[in-house]
Amino acid sequence: MNETNRGFLHDRFLRGLAMAPRGCAVAVGNESAGYEQLHELALDWAGALLARAQEPPRAVGVLAGQGITAYAGVLAALYTGAAVVPLHAGFPAARTRRMLEQSGASALIADEAGEAALAATGLELPVLAPGTSLVAGSGALTEPRPAEPEDTACILFTSGSTGRPKGVPIRHGSLHHYFRLMDERYDFGPDDVFSQTFDLNFDCAMFDLFCAWAAGARAQAVPPQAYLDLPRFVAEHRMTVWFSTPSAIGLVRRTGGLRAGGMSSLRWSFFAGEALRAADAEDWQRAADRTALENIYGPTELTITVTRHRWSPDTSPGLCVNGLAPIGALHEGHDHLLLDADGDPAKREGELCISGSQLTRGYLDPEDDQGRFLRRAGRTWYRTGDRVRLLGNGELVYLGRLDTQVQLRGWRVELAEVEHALRQCAGVEDAVAVTAEGDKGAELVVFYTGDPTAPAVLARQLRQILPSGMLPRHCRHLPEFPLNSNRKTDRGLLAKEAAELVAPVGNEERRA
Structure with a gap:
């Protein structure tokens, strides 16, 4: 050999x-x-x-x-x-x-x-x-x-x-x-x-x-300062293949880098690590007008990525759910299993479990394996903790993490649905919804980027999209979302900010 x-x-x-x-x-x-x-x-x-x-x-x-x-x-x-x-x-x-x-x-x-x-x-x-x-x-x-x-x-x-x-x-x-x-x-x-x-x-x-x-x-x-004028950086280095988290698209948009045809040297564009919004895919492909764009998905436990969806301006928008692009079909040599809330097999929607050639044998610490790996039908499956829907064409679309489906005042609330609704409001670029414990229990808090808008104006627009039980109690504008070390939106940090915002009165320790 x-x-x-x-x-x-x-x-x-x-x-x-x-x-x-x-x-x-x-x-x-x-x-x-x-x-x-x-x-x-x-x-x-x-x-x-x-x-x-x-x-x-x-x-x-x-x-x-x-x-x-x-x-x-x-x-x-x-x-x-x-x-x-x-x-x-x-x-x-x-x-x-x-x-x-x-x-x-x-x-x-x-x-x-x-x-x-x-x-x-x-x-x-x-x-x-x-x-x-x-x-x-x-x-x-x-x-x-x-x-x-x-x-x-x-x-x-x-x-x-x-x-x-x-x-x-x-x-x-x-x-x-x-x-x-x-x-x-x-x-x-x-x-x-x-x-x-x-x-x-x-x-x-x-x-x-x-x-x-x-x-x-x-x-x-790609250094952080490159995002101030990414088209220039891409052109200077004759870059042909781009790969980043979707959060980078919002950053490039804010710096004016998504102008039509501004990154024509890119032949391939890949995004992973977060859910890819349809609007972001469309804007990126408009700027990188000669690129083939793929949304790829995969936990570390399944070796880098294990699905892919090739974005098509003609067909992909119709496959999106809550404005999110499909994650696509599994790699060759892999099978999927969907589980409902009771852990029983589901046909169309549920927690995504995957088995196949790219699956790790387990974590270094065997204690970490508990609850993450499943033995069924003589095979080992990795429980991703992600909820997905099986589309008619055999591809999968991401719905959210298991812990992003929450109960608020008797309502079952999909945080991804709230985020999608907020993005449809005038002037809003992106949104993140989290929950925090307030005086009267769990409360819905949303953070958004784009144009600062009066809460009453946002609430009026959201009432036309969402039922009353899904309306957020707090809306906070941010110039941009914080990113963690992997350049993903830092939802954990936003959850902490939300907890401070709605901390019960008299809880000085939580407000400190």
Whole structure:
């Protein structure tokens, strides 16, 4: 078998190296690294890691910001035959400590910020930093160490920047299945330039890097300031493939970047991580008028993404529910099961459960498996916690999280329906609905962006769309929604703001 086609994750980089050895593999600001340079650096660092270890590491952490150190570190970790554990230097120290301990990382590749973040955890680990010389008597590897399809290629952690992180081991075999489908579906090549918008601890970054690298293409990091004039940034870097969360569309709209034909160089546009609004898909495709746009969906536990819907201006709007685009059909090699509120099979609508080749074997901590994995019909299914509807064409459309269907004053309220109604009000761009406990129980609070509007005016418009039991008690305008570290709308932070807004009178602790 060709050594660049064995099915290991890092073989995708070797394939790009063979296709475009002099090509640029990754660019970050004024820095860039070619395929040969990044390969040699990864071999050097992998050799150093192995020389320092009494036995080959099972997992290697990469604690670095968006830069050459991080990208070379990912490859170096894989080249040792270990699982790579991408980490975020901006996370709380306690969280980083837990991730390092749970993953079993026995070494770390870090930049200056990463070294500081490690020090804050109180852990002592061997650290390889830029400029580190090889251990005396050791040398660079001549080639990456092999792995097996059942070996863990990477360990990613869910639950955002706060809360109890759950470690998800992803096998080389699962990634091979996933990327084989990507290769069959898309015509990426050496002339492509991929956006790299995601931090490396976010699973979608694996798509950016390993789709680009397998094609001999360039991954171009997108800094926050690029969104001030994204069409200019896209044109300057001749970008052809875009991938981000849908929240980026609203940001580009607010900076005037969605003008018609403003991003004509984009051949492909992908969105994942949040529900994609039909209005956002239409506006993006108008600006990227030569792009094929896909809404792709998948929890980390199912290896990056596991469904896709190709947006069509002619047919997709008619498939939307509450203004949200379909998430599409499952990847080959997967089946779905819908469960009703009692846990029984449902035909048309319910909680989405998925089984197939991309499913993780379980969390690092077996206690986290409780309630998330289901054994039925001799198979293991992952319970996504997402409610979906099965459409007549066999595709799925996202309805919301299980916990976004709430009871208010006897009404069963779909938060997604409230958000959709608010977006139909004059001047409203986007909306997020949450609940909070007030003096009289749970209350509905909505935050919106767009033009500030008097609450009475919004209420009058909403009464024409929603029944009285679904009307929000509080509407608050924001210039923009807060984003978490993965650049998704931070609903948790908005829920905290709502709790402070409606905290019962006399509860000084909650109002503080």
